[in-house]
Amino acid sequence: MHRLLYRFGDCTVDLAARELRRGGELVTLSPKVFDCLAYLIDHRDRAIGRDELIAAVWGRLDVTDAVLGQTMLKTRRAVADNGDEQNAIRTIPRFGYRWVADVVVEELPDLPRRAGADTQNRTADGAASAERSADAAHFERAAAAKPARRRGRRRTWIVGAATAAAFALGLTGFALAHRDAISPPSPGLSPRASVDVTAVLPATVDASPEWAWLRLGLMDLIAVRLRSAGMTVVPSDSVVALTGPAGSDGKAAQQLVRSATGAQRLIAPKVTRTAAGWRVHLDVHADGRDLEIEAQHEDAVAAARAAAAMLLDRLGRPGGTQGDTDALSLAAVQQRAEAALLVDDLAGVRQAIETASPALQKAPELRLRLAVADFRGGQLSVARQRLEGLLGEVDAETNPVLRARVLTVLGTVATHSDDIAGALRACAEATALLTDRNEPDALGRAYMGCGVANASMGRFDAAAADFARSRIALEITGDALSLARVEANEGLMENTRGHYAEGASVLRRAADRFQRLGAHSELIHTLCDEVETHLALLQPVEALSVSESGLAQLSQHENADTRRAMQLQHAHALAANGRTSEAVALLGVMENEVSPDQEQALVGQMRATRARFKLEGGQAETAIEPAREAVAALARPDDARERAMAWLTLVRALQAAGRGAEAAEEIRKFAAWSATTTIAAAPVYASLADAELRRATRNDATTSYEHALRASETAGVPADMAAVAASWGHALIDTGDLERASAIVGRVARWAGADFTCSILQTRLYRALGQEEAWRDALQRTRGLAGERPIPAALLRPPSRSAPPIGSTH
Incomplete structure (x- = not known):
């Protein structure tokens, strides 16, 4: 027997012995560092995605970027590489890593069986023998199958799919402000690491094109049937996201799903149209135990249900009953609609349901799916009316899970309709119905709805707790897509703050x-x-x-x-x-398409943008009304920063239009409101508005400017700091106070290379100071940033020591 030795530079890697030697000396590595090194070398013919590497080395997906980054840093150091040179391990931006060093493969005799052969690596981590997993064995087998050759150096990113609540999270998002603040799991939920996870792949359909919906429909039917028997099944929308709507079949798809979700069991269905009806064949792939199941029926859905029942029997779980003809017909329509929802085909959802019999169209399950389609299509009032009708029919005693799903979707619709109190009521009832049930999938999404509503009200601590519970529940399901949503929402939470x-x-x-x-x-x-x-x-x-x-x-x-x-x-x-x-022009097109169902926050942002464009174009009078509308529309706590900027625009427009008394009244209301919000931008812009009014009325504005600058620097948002510095800096240059102006302008000098406002402010200061060389460099940079924005004519003239300050650019 022989084993392989990889040689590159002055290093050698022996996978079988789990040894790295550099310059002939043994390098002691932790198991994870060695596994990262081995996996990258073994797959050196391609780039390795971040998630693939994590799944292969850690066997799970909840590994933070910080942990991965530290491991890769140690891996590079082990082979005398670093993040700057990247001579061995190349970072592929927004994807992962690739081994790029030349490798020579040599054959060595197999390891002798003796005690202590791996002492060095075992002592690096007391659990190293346990770390020697199937992944390491795979590296060795794959390497042995490759011919020894020299490699050339190459260089070089909604709830269970069968439930309508899957789409309750996609359009409004908030998440954990701090991941460490995770609450204990709800009763009955165990950590995902101890759960046997199953994934059902899209079905292969051997039939005419009109039956293409069976590809996703039967996949989801089988997944739902297994889940209802107590199995942990990866949500279908996650599987579709990984394989694509059209899907990638075969071993590549199976490996992708397995590595991304941690599923130990994969089920590959195949449905075939026969002279007698339909045949559904299930290939079940598990570690060391493959099964085949086959069922036939004149109805495809019935055949799939029978196959799922047979599989449950083979796995030692109750198979259940097949139901009557009406139930099968309902299941067929339900699965066809769900197949369309999985790929966001809203017309397909409506067609599947509206072509069913009148009796079936009344089924709550189908009406819930229509409500989801309405919501995703932006028809909020239609969706809400449909959902409220359903709540009157779905009883908490007889069907608590379905009622909870209806409530979760209703809560999301209410949030988008700015009815935050209604959203909280709906989501709170949903979580209460699900807490003591084995429905982590639905429970996680219900908590997500509560978090969205709380965050929309600015109740960030409560939102963080809700999202923590949501994350724990969703971890159990292996729902990679929803967990990605949580991460996106975490970023949005940071933005909101x-x-x-x-x-x-x-x-x-x-x-x-x-x-x-x-x-x-x-x-x-x-x-x-x-x-x-x-x-x-x-x-x-x-x-x-x-x-x-x-x-x-x-x-x-x-x-x-x-x-x-x-x-x-x-x-x-x-x-x-x-x-x-x-x-x-783009804003004009958008405003012409505003509908009654348009979200108020979005309308407010459009009005605020219109007002700013008008004011910057010298049309102060016509900027007033859209600015007022924006202030009124942006009333939610999570819109506080946009509202503050719109209010400043309103005050500036009133002042420019000669309506000073109205501007003063708006500042009074602005200041009172800013004291009630926790968003840091509110006092920044309220103080700035007050400073500019004082300056316009020839009163001392220093205190207000100082307050605005302090607040902006405490919050640390560059755009807010630049807004204050530009206003105060130009004011100081106007009065000839160049020493203080320099101190203010210097605070935003770091952004002058990219931001037009900061660049023009710096250009004006250099000219006022008589620094001709610095002025020329700054002016050239400002011209490059200007685009269609005008540069004041006075700034184009060379400075002189005696030159008077030029007029303000505001």
Whole structure:
């Protein structure tokens, strides 16, 4: 017998002995570091995704980026590599890693059987023998199967699918502000590590095209049937996200699902149309125990139900009954509608249900799916009416789980309709109905709904507790897609609190996951949040790049709010890059399409943007009304930053229009409101508005400016700091107080290379100081950033020591 030795540079890796030697000396490694090294070398012919590497080395997905990053740092150090040179391990941005060093493979005699052969590696971690898992054995087997050859160096990112509550989380999101604040699991829920997880793959359909819906419909039917028998089954929407709507069959798909979800058992259904009806064949793949099940029936759904029952019997679980003809017919329509929901085909959902018999159309399960389709299509009032009708018929005593699912969807619709109190009532009742039941899937989504509602009210501690419970419940189900939503919502929570720097990496990671999972709705909303993050961090180029990628996803979405949210962020990004006319035109198109069901927060943001464009274009009088509408519409606590900026625009417009008394009254109301909110931006902009009014009325504005600057620096949001510095800095230059102006302008100098407002402020200061060389450099940079934005003519003239301060740019 022989084993393989990998040689690169002055290093050798012996997988069988689990030894790394560098310069002939044994390097002591922890098991995880060695496994990372071995997996990358063994798969050196391709890039390895982050999730794949985590699944292979840790055997689960809940490994933080910090843990992975530290492990990769130690892995690089072990082979004398580092993150800057990357001569052995190359980081693939937004994906993972790749081994790039040249490798020579040599054959060695097999290891002798003797005690202590692996002493060095065992002492690195007392549990090393346990760490020698099936993954390590796989590395050795795969390496042995490869011919020894020299490798060339190459260089180089909603509830269970059978329930309507799956879509209760995708469009409004908040999450844990701190992951460490996780509450204990609810009664009856055990940690996922001890759960036997099963995943059902999309069915292979051997029939004419009109039966294509069976691919996802039967997959989900079988998953639901197994889940109802007490098995832990990966939600179907997660499986579809991993394999794609059309699906990728065979071993590649199975490996992807297994590694991403941790499923120990995979079920691959095949449905065939025969002369006598339908045959459903199940290939069940488990570690060391494969099964085959086959059932026939004149109805495809009945055949699938029979196959699921037979499988349950083979696994030693109760198989249940097959039900009567009406139940089978209901199941067929239900599964066909669910297959359409899994791929966001809302027309397909309606067609499947509306072509059923009148009696079946009255079934609560189908009406719930219609409500979900209404909601996802942006028809909030229609969805709410349908759901409230269902609640009158679905009793908590006889069908508590279905009632809880209806309540969860209703809570989400209420949140989008700005009825936060109603949302909290619905979600609280849903969690109460589910807490003592073995329904972690539904319970996790109900807690998510509560978290969304609490976060919308600014009750972040309560929201964090709800999301913590949601995360624990969803971990049990292996629902990778919903857990990715939690991560995206965590980033949004950071944004809402003004912690944009912390939220940036979380949102990027979530967007990459949604991209890989094919979750387009979630991806768009995460990209919207990313654009907001880049704008708040004064990164306009990055904001535009993200918004353009979001626009490319819009053709797949029926929901008008989804489209307009992305378009609005794109308009903001265009304006931040000086493409003003494009931004104004896009906003005009959006405003012409506003519907009665339009979310008020989105309407408010559109009005605020219109007011700002008008004011910047010198049309102060016409900016007043949209600014007032924005202040009125942006009333929720989570809209506080947007409301504060809209209120500042209103005050500025009133002042510019010569309506000083009205401006003073607005400032009074603005200050009173800002004292009631916990969002840090509110006092920043309220104090700034007061300072500008004092300055306009020739009163001392220093105290108000100082308060605004302190508040902005405490919050640490670059865009807010720049707004204060620009206003105060120009005011100080106007009065010739260049020493104090320098201190203020210097606070935002770090962003002058990317942000037009900061750049023009610095250019004006250099000119006022008579620093001609610095002025020329700054002016050249400002011209490059301006786009269509005008640069004051006075700034174009060379400075002189005696030159008087030029007029304010405000």
